[in-house]
Amino acid sequence: MKIILATSNKGKVKEIKELWSEYEVVPYSELIEEFEIVEDAHTFKDNALLKARAVYKALGDKEAIVIADDSGISVDILKGEPGIYSARYAGAGASDKDNLYKLIKSVKDMGVISTPAHYTAAIAIIYKEKEYSVHGWMYGDVINETRGEKGFGYDPMFIPSGYNKTVAELDANIKSKLSHRSKALSLAKVIIESVQL
Numbered sequence: 761m762k763i764i765l766a767t768s769n770k771g772k773v774k775e776i777k778e779l780w781s782e783y784e785v786v787p788y789s790e791l792i793e794e795f796e797i798v799e800d801a802h803t804f805k806d807n808a809l810l811k812a813r814a815v816y817k818a819l820g821d822k823e824a825i826v827i828a829d830d831s832g833i834s835v836d837i838l839k840g841e842p843g844i845y846s847a848r849y850a851g852a853g854a855s856d857k858d859n860l861y862k863l864i865k866s867v868k869d870m871g872v873i874s875t876p877a878h879y880t881a882a883i884a885i886i887y888k889e890k891e892y893s894v895h896g897w898m899y900g901d902v903i904n905e906t907r908g909e910k911g912f913g914y915d916p917m918f919i920p921s922g923y924n925k926t927v928a929e930l931d932a933n934i935k936s937k938l939s940h941r942s943k944a945l946s947l948a949k950v951i952i953e954s955v956q957l
Contacts, residue, residue: 761784761956762783762784762786763783763785763786763825763827764786764787764788764791764815764819764824764825764826765785765786765787765788765826765829766788766811766812766814766815766816766828767788767811767828767829768787768788768789771856771911771913772829772941773785773787775939775941776827776829776941776945778932778936779945780945780949788815788826795814797810797811797814798810799811799844801844802844803844803882804831804832804844804880804881804895805884807830807844808830808882808883808893809828809893810828811828811830811884812826812828812884812885812891813886813891822888822889823888825885825886825887825952826886826887827883827884827885827948827952829882829883829941829944830882830884831846831879831880831881831882831940831941832844832846832847832879832880833863833880833913833918834879834880835863835866835867835875835877836875836876837867837870837875838866838870841866842859842863846859846913849863856913859913860913860914860916860917863917864904864905864906867902867903867904867917868904872904873903873904874901874903875901876900876901877899877901877902878897878898878899878940879898879918880895880896880940881896881939881941882895882944883896883941883945883947885948885951888955892948892951892955894947894948894951895944895947896941896942896944896945896946897940897943898920898938898939898940898943899920899921900919900923901918901919902914902917902918902919903917903919904917905917906928907928907929908926908927908930909928910927910928910929910930910932910935911927911930911935915928915935
């Protein structure tokens with residue numbers, strides 16, 4: 761079964777391919793020319809649906825299974841920032857590192873070393889013109905420094921509940937059990953397998 765990802769984010773593509781190794785997972789940019797998708801909705805779910813719809817329409821294949829992920833980190837002390845703006849927290853065209861260091865600065869500016877936060881992943885699925893969506897969460901704390909070399913995005917500053925290491929310090933198999941994206945993907949898999957019957 762071929763799953764088309766409505767993203768070209770290398771970190772997300774790699775993670776989803778690893779978690780769904782039983783499927784053929786292909787970023788849409790390998791099938792059609794990459795194009796800009798404006799993410800102007802107010803929730804992770806609605807932004808994921810925007811991306812999935814845009815790619816599904818551009819492909820023009822009603823039998824295609826398109827999934828899109830919108831995810832981010834929300835920090836309690838910052839009133840939920842960066843939230844849906846996680847990928848562009850440091851401005852349009854910002855790199856993962858730019859966003860990471862801006863969030864570290866924001867946490868430091870609040871005068872704390874560590875503070876509660878959570879990751880959210882919303883996954884939208886479109887197949888045969890029907891739309892589905894699921895969510896996954898990972899709770900823990902962010903710290904005002906980076907630790908570890910694994911993962912991507914905000915992983916070097918996020919410590920999951922029950923652990924004393926950042927996600928960037930944890931083994932990949934532990935991350936795959938804890939991650940917001942893996943939780944959402946396991947629910948998405950149930951939907952995909954049920955609609956494929």
